[in-house]
Amino acid sequence: MDHRTKAASAAQTMAAATIATLLTGGISVAAELNFSVMESGTYDRAAGQIAAEFKAASGTDVKVSAFPWAVLRQNNTTDLISGTNRYDVMSGGYYLSDVYSYFSTLDDYIARDNYAEGMIPGLLSPGRSEFVSGKSIGIPYGVDAYGLIYNTEMLEKAGVSPEFATWADLAAACEKIVAANAGVACFSHATGNPEQIGGFFFSAYAGTYISKDGKYALDVPAATAAAEEISALWKYLPDKGTALTFDEAHQLFKDQKVAITVTYPSFITNSLDTEESQVKGKWGMSAFPGDGFAWLSLWQLFVPAATEDKDAAWAWIKAFAGPENAKRNLVEHNIGSVWAATYEDPELKAKNAHFWPALTAGFAAAKNPPLSGEAQDLLTNTLQDIVNGRTSAADGIASVASQWATIPVPAAMLEAAAGSGLQDK
Amino acid sequence: MSIPLSLPEAQRPAGFLGRLEARLGETGILLLFLVPALIIVIGAQFYPLASSAVISLFDWRLSRSPTIGPFVGLDNYVRTFSDPIFAGTVSYTIIFAISSTALQLLLGLGIALLTVGEGYTLRLVRTLLMLPMVVAPVAVGTIWRMILSARVGPLNQALAGIGIDGPNWLGDPTWAAFSLIMIDAWEWTPFVAITLTAALTSLPSDLIRAASVDGAGPWKTFRHIVLPMLMPVIVLVAMFRLIEAFLTLDIVFTTTAGGPGYATHTLSFWIYQQGLKYFNISYAAASSWVMLLLCVAIALGFLAWRRHITSWQVSR
Numbered sequence: 001m002d003h004r005t006k007a008a009s010a011a012q013t014m015a016a017a018t019i020a021t022l023l024t025g026g027i028s029v030a031a032e033l034n035f036s037v038m039e040s041g042t043y044d045r046a047a048g049q050i051a052a053e054f055k056a057a058s059g060t061d062v063k064v065s066a067f068p069w070a071v072l073r074q075n076n077t078t079d080l081i082s083g084t085n086r087y088d089v090m091s092g093g094y095y096l097s098d099v100y101s102y103f104s105t106l107d108d109y110i111a112r113d114n115y116a117e118g119m120i121p122g123l124l125s126p127g128r129s130e131f132v133s134g135k136s137i138g139i140p141y142g143v144d145a146y147g148l149i150y151n152t153e154m155l156e157k158a159g160v161s162p163e164f165a166t167w168a169d170l171a172a173a174c175e176k177i178v179a180a181n182a183g184v185a186c187f188s189h190a191t192g193n194p195e196q197i198g199g200f201f202f203s204a205y206a207g208t209y210i211s212k213d214g215k216y217a218l219d220v221p222a223a224t225a226a227a228e229e230i231s232a233l234w235k236y237l238p239d240k241g242t243a244l245t246f247d248e249a250h251q252l253f254k255d256q257k258v259a260i261t262v263t264y265p266s267f268i269t270n271s272l273d274t275e276e277s278q279v280k281g282k283w284g285m286s287a288f289p290g291d292g293f294a295w296l297s298l299w300q301l302f303v304p305a306a307t308e309d310k311d312a313a314w315a316w317i318k319a320f321a322g323p324e325n326a327k328r329n330l331v332e333h334n335i336g337s338v339w340a341a342t343y344e345d346p347e348l349k350a351k352n353a354h355f356w357p358a359l360t361a362g363f364a365a366a367k368n369p370p371l372s373g374e375a376q377d378l379l380t381n382t383l384q385d386i387v388n389g390r391t392s393a394a395d396g397i398a399s400v401a402s403q404w405a406t407i408p409v410p411a412a413m414l415e416a417a418a419g420s421g422l423q424d425k
Numbered sequence: 426m427s428i429p430l431s432l433p434e435a436q437r438p439a440g441f442l443g444r445l446e447a448r449l450g451e452t453g454i455l456l457l458f459l460v461p462a463l464i465i466v467i468g469a470q471f472y473p474l475a476s477s478a479v480i481s482l483f484d485w486r487l488s489r490s491p492t493i494g495p496f497v498g499l500d501n502y503v504r505t506f507s508d509p510i511f512a513g514t515v516s517y518t519i520i521f522a523i524s525s526t527a528l529q530l531l532l533g534l535g536i537a538l539l540t541v542g543e544g545y546t547l548r549l550v551r552t553l554l555m556l557p558m559v560v561a562p563v564a565v566g567t568i569w570r571m572i573l574s575a576r577v578g579p580l581n582q583a584l585a586g587i588g589i590d591g592p593n594w595l596g597d598p599t600w601a602a603f604s605l606i607m608i609d610a611w612e613w614t615p616f617v618a619i620t621l622t623a624a625l626t627s628l629p630s631d632l633i634r635a636a637s638v639d640g641a642g643p644w645k646t647f648r649h650i651v652l653p654m655l656m657p658v659i660v661l662v663a664m665f666r667l668i669e670a671f672l673t674l675d676i677v678f679t680t681t682a683g684g685p686g687y688a689t690h691t692l693s694f695w696i697y698q699q700g701l702k703y704f705n706i707s708y709a710a711a712s713s714w715v716m717l718l719l720c721v722a723i724a725l726g727f728l729a730w731r732r733h734i735t736s737w738q739v740s741r
Contacts, residue, residue, distance in 0.1 A: 074701070074702065077488075077704070078701070081487050081488065081491070081704060083491075098488035098489075098703075098704065099488060191596065192595070192596070194682065194684045194685070194686070238576075240575035240576050240581075240592075240593040240596060241576070241596070242593060242596035242597065242685065243574075243575060243593065243594075243595045243596030243601075243685065244576070244596075248574075248576065248577065372703075373702065373703060374702075374703040374705070377698075377702075377703075378510075381683075381684065381686050381687050382686065382687075383686075384684055384685045384686035384687075385598075385685070385686030385687055385688070386686075388597070388598050388685050388686055388688070389598075390598050390686055390687075390688060399509060403508070403510075406504070408486070408489070410488075
């Protein structure tokens with residue numbers, strides 16, 4: 001039995017025991033709960049696994065509905081706004097800010113069970129997880145932050161140190177990397193997912209997003225400079241590399257056709273150290289460049305106000321997102337644990353020593369932009385237009401700035417911006 | 426001789442209908458019979474239109490409130506016309522609709538001329554040609570997205586096989602715009618071909634034979650006999666396809682998602698995003714009305730053109 005199987009088996013036993021303990025505490029549970037989650041082959045699989053154990057322990061049947069990200073976002077939002085109330089517990093993140101008012105506050109449950117104890121410091125706070133009027137509405141269960149994963153051999157061959165203060169530094173290094181490694185492009189990225197270009201902007205731009213008077217606003221010169229920096233970097237993508245999916249971008253790195261991949265680490269790291277991997281033992285992760293922030297991916301569980309049995313919903317949240325299943329979710333599904341103890345596990349710590357320091361440092365510094373879906377789409381689509389040469393950085397950013405003025409800032413985003421220091425003082 | 430519209434009194438139906446007709450008169454009873462149909466038409470068509478027109482005059486963001494917001498007059502229309510992204514969307518939609526329709530007409534007419542006639546083979550070819558039309562548009566978009574993948578898609582691999590470096594179909598704004606036109610044409614050319622084949626079959630064969638007897642070759646016969654007689658159908662098909670192209674959403678959603686950037690945003694995609702993604706209901710309603718008026722203008726233009734062609738043909 002290898003370490004992974006041992007760890008999984010131990011975690012499974014613990015999980016079942018925890019669920020049983022939770023349920024013997026007199027919590028009344030409903031016969032059925034509907035749960036929406038992203039169809040990723042990770043979160044949905046973990047949910048299915050835990051749902052089966054939850055049913056065995058509690059009798060509550062958790063129906064897991066999994067959708068690709070964009071569909072999940074749409075289904076959750078439509079479910080709330082239309083009053084369909086199909087899902088009792090929802091998966092999401094800050095992009096649901098338009099509908100925060102439809103969720104229940106969970107402060108009482110958190111306080112009752114001392115739930116936040118042991119969570120990575122700062123995760124359960126405004127600007128990182130979701131709050132309405134100072135009260136928590138989202139319970140974190142999967143954390144990730146944009147990272148820069150590099151091929152050690154290729155960078156060494158080019159004489160490049162894997163620390164880049166800015167994207168301009170990376171662009172300069174790209175010249176050397178491409179020159180030293182024939183047939184290799186500098187970096188890959190999921191360029192075909194239009195919103196992902198935001199990851200580069202949020203790290204390159206050190207300004208604020210909301211003005212003193214509570215309107216969306218950019219520091220136009222700084223934002224223009226950031227857009228120009230990204231535009232210059234785009235030249236170092238692989239040939240025809242401007243519409244890559246996550247899988248394609250990752251495969252290029254695994255096939256050693258690019259020296260660096262810019263991505264969410266949890267999407268790729270577990271496949272880089274397998275026996276079949278061409279990059280096993282020759283990859284690392286470095287701090288994300290830029291004076292802004294690395295884009296945080298913090299999956300959270302929300303309970304709609306319309307959910308009838310909130311106690312049952314909370315029991316499911318604890319089973320799915322609690323510390324007991326965190327290690328198994330990480331080992332088996334590469335779901336970033338939100339619990340500090342997972343990263344202190346000696347076995348895991350030793351195994352992941354080549355990237356965990358950068359990864360955990362990324363968690364500490366990463367943030368979410370305080371943008372509604374509409375404001376974010378406007379920014380990222382325009383950035384796509386800039387890097388593809390449809391408009392200049394100056395015109396594109398000026399256009400975003402003027403149109404942002406017409407988009408209302410959801411109240412919860414003001415709270416988040418204040419919490420993460422992204423509003424003008 | 427005029428035809429009497431009402432029956433003589435002696436022949437009127439007896440009983441309830443007779444009494445009703447006597448009371449309401451012929452026009453009254455006709456209107457009475459029309460009422461159920463009118464209710465359905467008004468309920469299903471005019472009410473939603475009128476409702477969206479009203480909504481477009483208010484500020485209603487569903488994400489803020491489930492109830493309609495304050496009256497803002499024509500502000501949403503002003504915003505529509507001053508929005509540079511909307512302007513770009515309209516301009517791409519026009520390019521997309523005209524190019525795609527023109528391509529479909531050219532290819533459809535060519536296919537119709539090649540496959541008109543009887544016989545097992547021709548019938549089989551026509552049946553096979555219909556296949557793209559019966560595939561769900563969402564599936565069409567998904568399949569084409571895979572085919573057009575610049576690095577691993579089969580199309581570029583096939584092109585590489587013959588020494589051609591295929592383009593960045595979906596990653597380059599110009600190629601992405603062209604790709605959507607190509608996909609739409611692939612899907613809907615069969616509709617044009619089948620319709621024009623039916624029209625060709627119904628043309629009077631004596632005229633074509635007479636032209637041949639008079640010494641006209643195939644091109645002259647096509648140019649001066651077949652094409653003019655087909656024109657009313659071509660115009661009608663062009664109108665249908667152009668309006669349908671204006672409404673294209675599914676293949677955009679599944680193939681490019683309107684990108685890269687805003688390069689392939691069509692009007693329908695824009696309205697979908699405003700209404701159902703951002704829940705800007707009033708703004709989406711105003712944009713919908715702008716699109717509706719564009720479609721009505723196109724339809725009226727085409728119908729006038731068709732009338733003109735038909736009356737010209739009758740006069741000759």
